[in-house]
Amino acid sequence: MGVRGLQGFVGSSCPHICTVVSFKELAEQHRSKCPGSTPTVVVDAMCCLRYWYTPDSWVCGGQWKEYFSVLRNFVRVFTAAGIQLVFFFDGMVERHKRDVWVKRRLRNSREVARIFHHIKSHREQPGRNMFFIPSGLAIFTRFALKALGQETLCSLQEADYEVAAYGLQHHCLGILGEDTDYLVYDTCPYFSISELCLDSLSTTMLCREKLCESLGLRLADLPLLACLLGTDVVPEGLFETFRYQCLSAYTSARENCGRNGSVILAVADHISKVLRLHQGEKKLEEMLPLGPNKALFYKGMTSYLLPGQTSPWISQKAKVIAPLDSQGASESSDPEPKPDVPVGSNPESEQDVLCTDLESKQESPMCADPESRQEDPTSMEPELKQQVALVSDPEILEVARARHVQAESYLVYNIMANGEIECSNTLEDALDQALPSQAFAYRPVRQRVYSLLLAGGHAFWFSTGSLHY
Structure with missing residues (x-):
């Protein structure tokens, strides 16, 4: 994600574009300028998983109560400051980004191999220096946040585009994430999740205007x-x-x-x-x-x-x-070869974008209240491409689409709209021949799901990078 080399450049050569800010002060300034308006921060949730998942015993996943407690505390601190949070998760992989997506899966596979080599060599799990997000964490996090009463959305196209568009349209306090693309988009301010101090509710704001001045x-x-x-x-x-x-x-x-x-x-x-x-x-x-x-x-x-x-x-x-x-x-x-084996089945890196219509926003740019907006994000049409659905009933497809956007279901709309899904890496030892890969073990289940969703009238596909099963 992001622009090649820009993160390192900002840290080493342009530190002055980074300013420590207080969300509490920003929220107060917003309320004084716009009485009755709720200050809102739009969160790129995929960038925050490493920040939220803190248990030391991470290889086997789990520690659900501890993780849920971290999420609850995160929401509680912002809520106590009168700040509304809107969380975005990746929903699809754009086709023109498939090659990059595959490269990342290959790189992740090498990281997973290093983890299992360490476990076999030292008979213990590695430390956080080799941390790899546990399988399924993004999916579980969506439902955890919804259980905490938070607005949680799943993208239809590129997630960082949706985050930037949402932040601009709804005049949010800013974007909380870790992606230099947010320095490039002409949108609301960009805040770093890695620098967030939850106790003081302060973090670093990266100013694109100062970046432009430096360049x-x-x-x-x-x-x-x-x-x-x-x-x-x-x-x-x-x-x-x-x-x-x-x-x-x-x-x-x-x-x-x-x-x-x-x-x-x-x-x-x-x-x-x-x-x-x-x-x-x-x-x-x-x-x-x-x-x-x-x-x-x-x-x-x-x-x-x-x-x-x-x-x-x-x-x-x-x-x-x-x-x-x-x-x-x-x-x-971009000649790097694509994988010739499945890389797993943890759908945590799917990407695509929900485009929004700025002209439909009637409120004052400074005083727009996200709570008073009338737009329904489930009805907004993607701008970059139109999908050819494999399900002929438009009502069924629209329901699936709406539930996908609202993060109430997962993968169903992808299958109905495209006939395929992209699956990311899982923590499993590729060198262990005693057990088959979970990608193959669960293939009959997936095929049954595809058959039910597509009414048995279409071939079902399982996509891992460049391969379809």
């Missing part, structure tokens, strides 16, 4: 910078030569910046002094080495534009470029 950029330039550095949509290798050229021509390197930081500064300098100079005279594709990856690049750029937003770097012609197919244009520049 000599405008807010509208950040999506361009992100795509030139590399994102989940635009592979890092796509502009490697271009970044090297920028670095070679850059003459204002800062001390103690490091190579990654120097690259970011050089690309930002090129945007402000070269690309912007010719903007309007030349098309962006004439100034950048896009080649056959033009559609991929513009898809990456538009993925940062929230509903109602435009970019000076994207022409109307670029906006109508045909959508990428399921493989996208990244295959030629």
Whole structure:
């Protein structure tokens, strides 16, 4: 997740963009400006799982009472300060991000293998330095938060896009998470979950305006910078030569910046002094080495534009470029092989996006009360793509969709809409041949579920990265 190298750059070269803030003070300021309005923080829940799950004995999962107590205390502290929380969870994997998703599953598989090697070698579980989120934790967390009376939503497309769009539309105090994409989106303030001190209800706010000031950029330039550095949509290798050229021509390197930081500064300098100079005279594709990856690049750029937003770097012609197919244009520049064995069945990394309509918001931007909103998130149509449903009855599909968004069920809508689901890693020893992988052990159960949901009229598929079972 996020922009390649940006997190390290912010920490080492731009620490001044990080400011310690108090949620209590921010909430008071909100209430004084907007009497009767409830201050709201939108939470990227997937970024918070490591913060919430603190038990030392984590390999076998469990410690449910302890974990539930942590969630209850988290909610209680914000509620006591008069702050409303809205939690977002990933719901699907976008097809053009499938290759990146597969790479992460492969990396996770290597981490799991290290964990079991440690257990076998030392006859004890490893410490938190090798922590891996227990299987199913994200799903259990959704229902725990709902049991605590919290608004809990599941995404239909890219979750961080939904979080950013929700925060902007509903004029939230900010976004609580850990993803540098929130520095790129032009949305409400971004707060770090890793720096959160629950006792004082303080954390670090990362200011995108200060980031732009340090880089000599405008807010509208950040999506361009992100795509030139590399994102989940635009592979890092796509502009490697271009970044090297920028670095070679850059003459204002800062001390103690490091190579990654120097690259970011050089690309930002090129945007402000070269690309912007010719903007309007030349098309962006004439100034950048896009080649056959033009559609991929513009898809990456538009993925940062929230509903109602435009970019000076994207022409109307670029906006109508045909959508990428399921493989996208990244295959030629992202050669890492896909897995040839299932990687497990813990659906905790599914991603996709619910787009919202800014124009339907009638309240004052400063004083909009999330409690008074009229929009129904279950009725908002995805902006980036329309799914071809495998269930012909629109009423059934709409009910499944609504329950998916409200986190009242899981995977059902994915199967009905796409005929497949993506499953993440579980904590199981791939080298232990005595027991079959749970992905295979539970295949008959999944097939029965698919048969029931699809009324036996369609083939059922089980997707693990690039494989379908």
